[in-house]
Amino acid sequence: MATLLWYRKDLRLTDHPALHAAIDRGEPVIPVFLWTPDDEGEWAPGEAHQWYLHHSLDALGEQLDAVGSKLIIRQGSSALSVLRDLVEETGATAVYWSRHYTPPLSERDATLSDALIEDGIEVQAHKGQLLFEPGDILTGNGDIYKVYTPFWKKLKSRQDEIADPLPSPTSIPAPGTWPESAGLAGLDLLPTKDWAAQFTDYWIAGESDAQDRLDAFIRNGIEAYETDRDKPAIDGTSRLSPRFHLGELSPRYVWDQVRTYSGPGQRSKGVETFLKEIVWREFSYHLLYAHPETPLKPLKEKYEAFPWAEEYDAPLERWQRGETGYPIVDAGMRQLWAVGWMHNRVRMIVASFLIKDLLIPWQEGALWFWDCLVDADLASNTQGWQWTAGSGADASPFFRVFNPVSQGERYDPNGDYVREWVPELADLPKKLIHKPWEATDRQLADAGITLGDTYPEPMVNHAKARERALEALKQI
Numbered sequence: 001m002a003t004l005l006w007y008r009k010d011l012r013l014t015d016h017p018a019l020h021a022a023i024d025r026g027e028p029v030i031p032v033f034l035w036t037p038d039d040e041g042e043w044a045p046g047e048a049h050q051w052y053l054h055h056s057l058d059a060l061g062e063q064l065d066a067v068g069s070k071l072i073i074r075q076g077s078s079a080l081s082v083l084r085d086l087v088e089e090t091g092a093t094a095v096y097w098s099r100h101y102t103p104p105l106s107e108r109d110a111t112l113s114d115a116l117i118e119d120g121i122e123v124q125a126h127k128g129q130l131l132f133e134p135g136d137i138l139t140g141n142g143d144i145y146k147v148y149t150p151f152w153k154k155l156k157s158r159q160d161e162i163a164d165p166l167p168s169p170t171s172i173p174a175p176g177t178w179p180e181s182a183g184l185a186g187l188d189l190l191p192t193k194d195w196a197a198q199f200t201d202y203w204i205a206g207e208s209d210a211q212d213r214l215d216a217f218i219r220n221g222i223e224a225y226e227t228d229r230d231k232p233a234i235d236g237t238s239r240l241s242p243r244f245h246l247g248e249l250s251p252r253y254v255w256d257q258v259r260t261y262s263g264p265g266q267r268s269k270g271v272e273t274f275l276k277e278i279v280w281r282e283f284s285y286h287l288l289y290a291h292p293e294t295p296l297k298p299l300k301e302k303y304e305a306f307p308w309a310e311e312y313d314a315p316l317e318r319w320q321r322g323e324t325g326y327p328i329v330d331a332g333m334r335q336l337w338a339v340g341w342m343h344n345r346v347r348m349i350v351a352s353f354l355i356k357d358l359l360i361p362w363q364e365g366a367l368w369f370w371d372c373l374v375d376a377d378l379a380s381n382t383q384g385w386q387w388t389a390g391s392g393a394d395a396s397p398f399f400r401v402f403n404p405v406s407q408g409e410r411y412d413p414n415g416d417y418v419r420e421w422v423p424e425l426a427d428l429p430k431k432l433i434h435k436p437w438e439a440t441d442r443q444l445a446d447a448g449i450t451l452g453d454t455y456p457e458p459m460v461n462h463a464k465a466r467e468r469a470l471e472a473l474k475q476i
Helices: 017-024 037-043 047-066 079-090 105-118 148-157 207-220 241-245 251-262 269-290 301-305 313-321 327-339 344-357 362-372 378-389 404-411 416-421 441-446 462-474
Strands: 003-007 029-035 072-075 094-098 122-126
Touching (some): 003 017, 037 105, 079 105, 207 251, 313 344, 344 378, 362 378
Parallel strands (some): 094 122
């Protein structure tokens, strides 16, 4: 007899309710990870996510070894068939896991649970990915919130209900005989082409490094977070998003660490702003759970009739490659490709440019991010793109069109971010770094730039593109 602990997006030992419940059951615990991307349909992990997943699983395996356990890895066409094989091989009488909230996995889990119960297997699904379950935070009328601020206020008023995180176990009871494991290398998660070479300069996957990163951010960055989070040239954000996405950190653990740091009483603006970002993630999950169609369909139905550009393959490719001719946009897209992540302020800028300057459907941007981000979280990605497109909950109005020049001048005033990711512009003075087309021939020559050759001309005139976007908006 044994309990299968099915690891998914909870790759940690600390604050893992399903793990603790499995240990408390009193039988040997067999941790398993199943690679069944067919179950996830069109939302199977993208290549950047797979790279991070590989290294996070490797780190989890080492953690489990340290407490006398192992991570068994299997792959197959469906999780149900693989779990049934493991049940038969191990004599397991129970399967425990942490809940999923994203389509199609939430539906898959319900079907899978029913099938295992019919097989006579005990099934338990535990929380661990969110502070509150979808449906726990509702309006006075019992509806899902579609505006963030009242959602934040309601959750904040109930923060005393957030339990303390569970400790990491010092040992996990092991079976007398372990089932065979396919091994991590057998999953082929690492890209065959070496495009992810720079990822290792930016990311160390695993719970231990995630906790270290959180601790360093709380000690050194959280007080200035309110202002520094908008400056892409500095390390002013937490960079915890991939750690949340794969569950190397639980939101309850992070909330507790911040609460311990800030103490009782009034929180600083930096602390409050950071906690609001955690709750924004929570808000996105509650919305996605209630509206599983939104990764590809606008929440506001009228936007289904938006008149997008009819032919956009070529401009889409220029945007993807960071060759738009707008330095802050190009810097963001090149950062995304190089390290699998993009600064959040710049995410809004590049999204606005794609949707409003180029009139390319936001779904194209969301799909590109899905494949390129190590933190490709379906709830956050969906909410972010629908926010910019004006079609989501509590969205930015569509008529709010970001000017890529003024955004660059405001948030990257010295051009340091652009110089890092668009090095061909590095020798331009800061007054021209965000608008090289205004430089004189002599200034361009001194900086070693030939517009249209070493760096592209702007692919659109922003002022005219803005007018075109607002005219398109009138049609719906």
